[in-house]
Amino acid sequence: MRKNKRFNKKVIVVTGSAQGIGEGVAEAIAAEGGMVVLADRSNVIKQVAKRIKSNKGECAYILCDLETYAGAKELMAFAIKKYGHIDVLINNVGGTIWAKPFEEYEEQQIIAEINRSLFPTLWCCRAVLPHMIERQQGNIVNVSSIATRSIHRIPYSASKGGVNTMTASLAFEYAKDGIRVNAVATGGTIAPPRVIPRNKEALSKQEEIWYQGIVDQTIATSYMHRYGTIAEQVHAILFLASDESSYITGSVLPVGGGDQG
Numbered sequence: 001m002r003k004n005k006r007f008n009k010k011v012i013v014v015t016g017s018a019q020g021i022g023e024g025v026a027e028a029i030a031a032e033g034g035m036v037v038l039a040d041r042s043n044v045i046k047q048v049a050k051r052i053k054s055n056k057g058e059c060a061y062i063l064c065d066l067e068t069y070a071g072a073k074e075l076m077a078f079a080i081k082k083y084g085h086i087d088v089l090i091n092n093v094g095g096t097i098w099a100k101p102f103e104e105y106e107e108q109q110i111i112a113e114i115n116r117s118l119f120p121t122l123w124c125c126r127a128v129l130p131h132m133i134e135r136q137q138g139n140i141v142n143v144s145s146i147a148t149r150s151i152h153r154i155p156y157s158a159s160k161g162g163v164n165t166m167t168a169s170l171a172f173e174y175a176k177d178g179i180r181v182n183a184v185a186t187g188g189t190i191a192p193p194r195v196i197p198r199n200k201e202a203l204s205k206q207e208e209i210w211y212q213g214i215v216d217q218t219i220a221t222s223y224m225h226r227y228g229t230i231a232e233q234v235h236a237i238l239f240l241a242s243d244e245s246s247y248i249t250g251s252v253l254p255v256g257g258g259d260q261g
Contacts, residue, residue, distance in 0.1 A: 187256025
C-alpha cells in the first residue's frame, strides 16, 4: 500500500468492477483511500465489495445494466446520493464476445458487440457530465484497447475506436468546465478465468482456431512479445485517475508492451 494515498476521500465510480481489470482498479483505489462505487450487472460484485470492506476500504455497490442510458443514470444518481458527489468516473465495461472473421458475424452479434463495448462508456459519460459541469471539475478515464488494430474482432475494434474518438472530443469540449478525459488502451492481459463468461457457449474447433489467431497476433505485435498483467493495466489507469496526471487530457495511453493499437 502506498504511504501517500492519491485518492483520499475522493469518490470514484468504477464500472465493470466485478472481475478482471475493473476489480483490480476498485481494490487499488480503495487501498489508497478512495470511496469506491462498484457497478456491474453480476452479483459477483458483492464479493468484491465484501473484500474491500474487510481490508478497511470504503465502498458501495450497485447492480445495473450500463448498456442502457437508464442504467447509467441510475448509477450516477446512486453514487451522488451515497457520497454527495463524483470526482472520477472510470469506464471499464467492455470486452470481445465472439472471435471470428468479420464475414462470419451475424447481424445481432455485431449489435451485441457494440452494445457491450461502446454504449456503456457513451451512456456513462453522458450521465455524469451534467454533475461534473455543475461542479466545474471532474475526471473521466475510459478503458479502451490496442485492439483498434486487430484480427477476428472487428465490431469490438470499432467500439474501442469509438471510445478513443469520444475521449478526444469530450476532452476538447469540456476542458472549459474543468473536466479531464483520458483513456488507457489496454493490451492483451493475463487474467483468471471469468466468473461470468462473455460468451456462454462453448467454442467450436474452428472458433478456437480463430481465437488463437488473436492471441498470436497480440503477442507478435507487442514489442515485448507477451501479455501484460492486471496490475500493469491498473497502474496506468490509476495514474490517469489521479491528480498526478493533472496536465493531461484528451490522451489515449497504450499499455500493450509497445503495441500502439
